[in-house]
Amino acid sequence: MENMIEIQNLNKTYKLKDAEPTVAVDNMCLTIGKGEFLAIEGVSGSGKSTLLNMIGTLDVPTAGSIRIADNEITKMSARKLAIFRNEFIGFVLQDFALIPYNTGYENIEVPLLFTKKKLNRREAIYEAAEKVGITKLLKQRVNTMSGGQKQRVAIARALVNQPQIILADEPTGALDSKTKKDIVDLLRHIADEGKTVVMVTHDEKAASVADRIITISDGRIVAEK
Ligand code: ADP
Numbered sequence: 001m002e003n004m005i006e007i008q009n010l011n012k013t014y015k016l017k018d019a020e021p022t023v024a025v026d027n028m029c030l031t032i033g034k035g036e037f038l039a040i041e042g043v044s045g046s047g048k049s050t051l052l053n054m055i056g057t058l059d060v061p062t063a064g065s066i067r068i069a070d071n072e073i074t075k076m077s078a079r080k081l082a083i084f085r086n087e088f089i090g091f092v093l094q095d096f097a098l099i100p101y102n103t104g105y106e107n108i109e110v111p112l113l114f115t116k117k118k119l120n121r122r123e124a125i126y127e128a129a130e131k132v133g134i135t136k137l138l139k140q141r142v143n144t145m146s147g148g149q150k151q152r153v154a155i156a157r158a159l160v161n162q163p164q165i166i167l168a169d170e171p172t173g174a175l176d177s178k179t180k181k182d183i184v185d186l187l188r189h190i191a192d193e194g195k196t197v198v199m200v201t202h203d204e205k206a207a208s209v210a211d212r213i214i215t216i217s218d219g220r221i222v223a224e225k
């Protein structure tokens with residue numbers, strides 16, 4: 001398998017005033033293949049979100065290297081990073097992070113407002129909505145939707161720019177067990193279609209759908225299966 005993400009000796013240390021520094025990610029090495037579905041497990045505070053946010057270029061490493069599709073992202077300027085992020089990465093979060101009084105359509109449209117990719121907006125939105133099964137909800141405000149429907153809108157928004165990588169931070173954390181399974185199956189399907197999916201989860205059942213599961217403890221990988 002071709003590599004999509006190559007992480008070498010990655011470190012993130014938070015230094016707060018009047019406190020001991022916190023090593024959130026500790027000298028981590030990790031390679032993620034193109035089209036791979038990787039699950040990251042670990043107790044709260046183990047560094048999962050910090051790792052995911054650094055891969056997603058939202059958080060800057062203290063040291064180490066992250067190469068994504070052969071681009072060294074730790075050396076990019078903020079301006080280049082914003083363009084890179086928009087092109088390569090779609091985010092899915094536990095609390096959906098949608099605009100509540102806007103429609104499904106308007107929420108899915110957001111990344112297209114900033115993209116440099118030449119996409120037909122309407123077509124891209126309908127294609128993403130169809131992929132996650134919510135074309136009927138496009139005109140509905142998201143504050144009137146169920147949790148599972150909201151997460152589908154959020155996944156459509158993550159897909160709409162046709163990024164190569166989907167990063168999901170506890171995407172099933174706010175959902176009931178039936179809906180959880182549907183959302184994880186949807187992420188599985190997205191990986192099967194060739195996207196690289198990295199999912200942080202507490203849920204063993206959710207993780208079991210992945211190609212590979214790593215466990216993180218105190219910022220280090222302590223198990224892999
Ligand atoms: P997880 O997602 O596994 O629950 P996090 O990556 O959020 O863990 O946090 C890892 C460690 O880094 C924790 O000790 C947390 O308190 C600390 N941390 C995370 N973000 C910050 C921040 N912005 N400032 C200071 N400490 C942080």
Ligand code: MG
Binds near residue numbers: 048049050169
């Ligand atoms: Mg977290």
